[in-house]
Amino acid sequence: MLYAQTTPADKRAAFRERLAGGELLRFPGAFNPLSARLIERKGFEGVYISGAVLSADLGLPDIGLTTLTEVAGRAKQIARMTELPAIVDADTGFGEPMNVARTVQEMEDAGLAGLHIEDQVNPKRCGHLDGKQVVDEHTALQRIRAAVDARRDPNFLIMARTDIRAVDGLDAAVDRARRLVDAGADAIFPEAMASLEEFAAIRAAVDVPLLANMTEFGKSDLFTVQQLADVGMNLVIWPVSMLRIAMGATARALDELTDAGALTRLLPEMQHRADLYDLIDYEGYNRFDTSIFNFSVAR
Secondary structure: OOOOOOOHHHHHHHHHHHHOOOOOEEEEEOOOHHHHHHHHHOOOOOEEEOHHHHHHHOOOOOOOOOOHHHHHHHHHHHHOOOOOOEEEEOOOOOOOHHHHHHHHHHHHHOOOOEEEEEOEOOOOOOOOOOOOOEOOHHHHHHHHHHHHHHOOOOOOEEEEEEOOHHHHOHHHHHHHHHHHHHOOOOEEEEOOOOOHHHHHHHHHHOOOOEEEEOOOOOOOOOOOHHHHHHOOOOEEEEOOHHHHHHHHHHHHHHHHHHHHOOOHHHHHHOOOHHHHHHHOOHHHHHHHHHHHOOOOOOO
């Protein structure tokens, strides 16, 4: 009932322990708090909170228009609804190094298990669009150092995302990954890798956890969990997948209303009322209410 029983600190410690175990952890993207609870119910290891999804949820493109307050607030709503660790996309840190430092502490306070900061110029754009620009090495490293210095909980994961592969090639990505680790990054998110061999090249270059982004309609092929595990990945995200599926289903339902005037034909595709009530623990709230409001008026 209400929010997760596991504290943010305990989530972070358990996440770090599991991440160090060498298995591949699966983090589907949650597009709202309820979907985070469903991800947990289905047996996944964590929840990912995508900046692209948060932007789209506001009807905005993923070009750096969201603010720290908006992202931290929504991330808190999602993270507190599940016992799983949640990682959030913090874009470029929402400003200069001091802003990056504040971003880390805001996300700690919001109950996140970690975040990633990228090396794009600000304003950024989606990692799988053409025309990206990345900052110079000094600026990229400065962001990560600021993030690490600001961290209060040593188990809060500071991940560095690099978008340089699509700009300057794989060798540049390998070099930047190494330097980001030297700057203190706990993990690396190499964006827009073109093949399993490229993931393997990053794996050979650094000795920290690596994240693979399996976003649809992008520059990377959609590899299976097993394929990614075989080349040494430690985390895999499907950042926008659940939103895309939900929006696709919504579009089909609206078309059905237009064409048929009712949604009777789509009932088998809907989450049943009983399943929804079970997911939100409606009965638990009912029991709580009954246990509190059980008095009678004295006569």
